[in-house]
Amino acid sequence: MGKLPDAAKRELLAALGADHVRDDPEALVAYSYDATPLVQAMPDAVVFPGSTEEVAAVLRIASRYGIPVIPRGSGTNLSAGTVPVAGGIVLVLTRLNRILEIDEENLTATVQPGVITQHLHQTVEARGLFYPPDPGSMRIATIGGNIAECAGGLRGLKYGTTKDYVLGLEAVLMSGEVIRTGGKLVKDVAGYDLTRLLVGSEGTLAVITEATLRLLPKPEHRKVMSALFDDLYGAARAVSSIIAHRIIPCTLEFMDRATVQVVEDYARVGLPTDIAAFLLIEQDGPEAVVERDLQRIAAICEACGAREVRVAATEEEGEALRTARRAALSALARLRPTTILEDATVPRAQIAPMVERITQIAKKYDLLICTFGHAGDGNLHPTCPTDARDPDEIARVEQAFEEIFAAAIELGGTITGEHGVGAVKAPYLEWKVGAAGLEVLKGIKRAFDPQGLLNPGKIFPPDGRKRKVIHRVPHVHA
């Protein structure tokens, strides 16, 4: 894409006003990247609509002039999903930031896409209600972004992910037409499930302008424990055994040896650095059930050879244990200039083999790859501290992650559990969905967006680049 046509710019200004249409270099640079390392591309304009009607006006103008549109919230995406790789208009939805309704009879929240996830958490929890999805970015990420990516989080094992909480959507098609899907309904089978199809569609099918979310009663009580293992397979056996005992904790988090060492070095939480695996386990629910479950889990961990099991006696002690897990990414991020966080995911029972494969691959390519993540749902975050300025090392990083994705698929898993395909994993999508599946996905894309203007360059591999590593070097064409 070159610069925005003058006529298109005039129309955008007329529709949104001068304050909400920008193409100055500062704005273009500010919206040329998201939280994904190594990927950057300049948009031609950045617009900030204040209503569904203004979103529709932008899409109509863009359709008429054939300009790509990249919907975006806070830009916490980790797969370059909101980077304007083909130029065009970045459509920033952060002005649409109102919680429109909390319906305590139907247990729903109706929100605009720019609401910050944590703000929604706090608002509903103050009323004794609960919105479970808790992606790591929840303090800054928006609900719209969570929906577009089908964000997961720590509570996925027990509570599922964003897709399990979206009951209805208002969305604008690239034509400017507004559709409404679902509603305040637990049961609705009128036509194909467009609600679920739009969840996780990464801004490539329609722009979400309103969402009706399902709420639960807030759990009465919660409590956390940790277990330290000398043996990776002991920890994996404990995870499997907890589930086999028919206990579903609300979180079941894992850190491998490399991660524990980095975390302890950074946060000094008192973890022995010679352990092979750290498990953080939390249960919520009625107090008696929580206490009983944690006692059972402690016994299971001990039977699986845990060196130490500690149930938090107080909420403060619980927070200290949670801090160790939460510190993982920050601790890793300070090691080297660039941190690449991935989310290869396997069936729960394949966690130990997968962590071993990651360790072998890291050794093969002479890299530090620390693995932590959501053991309960098999969603691992192999993370590589590296340096974008070292092209040789980056090439090895790309090779290593390609092998990690292949290993995940081989073990019955997927290339992305919660971060999305975006631009970064598009070359690998066919590994997961197959050639026939990919053609079906392309057909769906055409049904919504025949011109291919909504968030181009995402999900689908660029032609002729299948199964090849995408070139992730910064690209700024300002």
Added chain:
Amino acid sequence: MGKLPDAAKRELLAALGADHVRDDPEALVAYSYDATPLVQAMPDAVVFPGSTEEVAAVLRIASRYGIPVIPRGSGTNLSAGTVPVAGGIVLVLTRLNRILEIDEENLTATVQPGVITQHLHQTVEARGLFYPPDPGSMRIATIGGNIAECAGGLRGLKYGTTKDYVLGLEAVLMSGEVIRTGGKLVKDVAGYDLTRLLVGSEGTLAVITEATLRLLPKPEHRKVMSALFDDLYGAARAVSSIIAHRIIPCTLEFMDRATVQVVEDYARVGLPTDIAAFLLIEQDGPEAVVERDLQRIAAICEACGAREVRVAATEEEGEALRTARRAALSALARLRPTTILEDATVPRAQIAPMVERITQIAKKYDLLICTFGHAGDGNLHPTCPTDARDPDEIARVEQAFEEIFAAAIELGGTITGEHGVGAVKAPYLEWKVGAAGLEVLKGIKRAFDPQGLLNPGKIFPPDGRKRKVIHRVPHVHA
């Protein structure tokens, strides 16, 4: 459609063998209808594939000759979803009836589509596991049909519906290509969510040949209670108040006055026939939690003016209470030759206004319409005992249900909560999804099945018949 081309028949025989391809009149009549009253149409052939490969072979042959294919399980459909309204080949999946695996580590069951739902329930419950969807037809319906229709049931309020339990699918496209979606994964965001798109797609997009289902631990305990109300709004207030007290029972069932009278007349369970509403409430979970919740619910029902509240003291007493609700459809079905069971659905808070509207509409058209259903999730079953041989009355029934669907939409609801659109509700789909939404649905259909051969005449209104009542008189062209 006329008779099957000879060449197509020869190819089907070569692919499946003579035992599994039938076009004798007995077979054609047997597969000319499902559980939907008033709709019948003859197929040209009935085939019984024994493997995914045989399903693919049938679809390839049908594609080549342009013959419609109607996938079908036990035929318990209530929206004429499995009636071959455009002729063609009925593809019966009941030979694919194996439970392939119960994976206790990943908490999944992998099954073929012809498995009977209750058989799956019994098999997993014997291992302390739990598959929540429990449609009324579960004793004879198949999992494949449940998935195709996104079947609901009594436990939807607490546990959701079929869509919440399908993790992965194997499906055959009309081209004969086999796709695999999802897997044993709680988190998977690689591409659009084809799994969820196929759930509830009513056999119009692909033929499901295998499903991986999510299981839960079996609840430790369950207990049931009933509450009788002199006032419909008192019962509705109790439903809302239970939820507002942050209690989610596993079932919260409702019968209106007309239903109670018919049930008592039939089953003699000791219900007073002058009450306005009957609630059946069940909770499951740890025993202490169940006891506490039922005590709280009893107090709430009394505060909302219940005439009588009874908590089952024994499992036998509980079964007697459940019998009253379960008897509803059988009791209604014996009144008149034809029973039309519908499933207009509203947000939970709109149940009382909806039941009042149904009562008014029944009066206006001089019909008996009894309403019972799943109050907790707003999924009502207004049911009309009538007589297919009385064209005047049937015309009034059609008018009445058209007004009922319109009322449901007006109250923020939907035309179908769990029975599907099928042929019967296709004329009303646009009311729910809008013109732009309908175009998107058609685009999705084309992406999967460009020739329009998979289960034609379902979901989409026939051209020029929008918003008109479909002609539901038996149509046999043998």
